[in-house]
Amino acid sequence: MKLPAVINVQKFSVHDGHGIRTSIFFKGCLLSCWWCHNPESQSFDRELMFDPGKCTGCGLCVKACPHDAVTVGEDGHAHTSKGTCVTCGACLDWCPNECREIVGTQRYAVDELVQKALEDQQFYERSGGGVTLSGGECMIQDSDFMEELCRKLHFEGIDIAIDTCGYAPLGTYRRLLPYVDTWLYDIKMIDEERHIKYIGRSNDVVLRNLEFLAHNGASLNIRIPTIGTVNDDDESMLAIIEYLKSHVGMPPVNLLPYHTTGSSKYTRLGRPYLARDLQVPSEERMEHLKDLFLQHGFDNVQIGG
Ligand code: SF4
Ligand code: SF4
Ligand code: SF4
Structure with missing residues (x-):
């Protein structure tokens, strides 16, 4: 089931x-x-939610992502490629501002x-x-x-x-x-x-x-x-x-x-x-x-x- x-x-x-x-x-x-x-x-799938208003562009999530899905853009915010992100959640613990969340894990x-x-x-x-x-x-x-x-x-x-x-x-x-x-x-x-x-x-x-x-x-x-x-x-x-x-x-x-x-x-x-x-x-x-x-x-x- x-x-x-x-x-x-x-x-x-x-x-x-x-x-x-x-x-x-x-x-x-x-x-x-x-x-x-x-x-x-x-x-029905897991999804990454990201709050650009809290993002300081520190880049820690870029380093934390094992799939190279994140970049920091010229606007000073993180950008995640939906096609590349596998919603593994590895970046969540590294964000000091709690900008990132995965929904649908339970x-x-x-x-x-x-x-x-x-x-x-x-x-x-x-x-x-x-x-x-x-x-x-x-x-x-x-x-x-x-x-x-x-x-x-x-x-x-x-x-x-x-x-x-x-x-x-x-x-x-x-x-x-x-x-x-x-x-x-x-x-x-x-x-x-x-x-x-x-x-x-x-x-x-x-x-x-x-x-x-x-x-x-x-x-x-x-x-x-x-x-x-x-x-x-x-x-x-x-x-x-x-x-x-x-x-x-x-x-x-x-x-x-x-x-x-x-x-x-x-x-x-x-x-x-x-x-x-x-x-x-x-x-x-x-x-x-x-x-x-x-x-x-x-x-x-x-x-x-
Ligand atoms: S969950 Fe959202 S999209 Fe689905 S019926 Fe309710 S309001 Fe509409
Ligand atoms: S959820 Fe995983 S794949 Fe997606 S951006 Fe974060 S670390 Fe990378
Ligand atoms: S770790 Fe958080 S604050 Fe830093 S760039 Fe990534 S999303 Fe933005």
């Missing part, structure tokens, strides 16, 4: 479902949302994750919490691994939430359905052309999987990342409302306002930040969109979450 890379095991999380939770963030996602706050979680066996989760079981019981499997995208990881993890957590009586973008094999949803208590399910937009533009893939798979869950008794919580100039207009939200009412029902909805936290990670990964010109929706706009859902019969709508 292939052990997936884990970005972080976050204890005492209160933003990823009910109560106090342990959130496990897996690395790898097939989507590429412009506004992704965790771009280091998109690739891999846990199922039993190790279950043990970590069990350490806080008393907090889950007191708060109505549990474990949230997130990402990146947890549902695109090895399905044998994910099913065993969910089965064992379920056997221990731990509440399980899955935080998913919906772009993963239907078979994995089918396998995990018996063990999962809550599905935190992202919808971004219904319009196919804009979905492909801003997210990189068709929404066919996302909607098919959501309908499967809705028709098979899953407890759903719809989460809508809400981004100015992308989907915070009435037309986009009404399309989501109409779709949910006709194909899914009226589950709880969380409207998640876009924020720019995470934009510096793009610099550290050496990637362009496509969302630079996107707008943070105003509080008034968010309240208006919440009202839109309420007016259409949804009775559990929250901003944030």
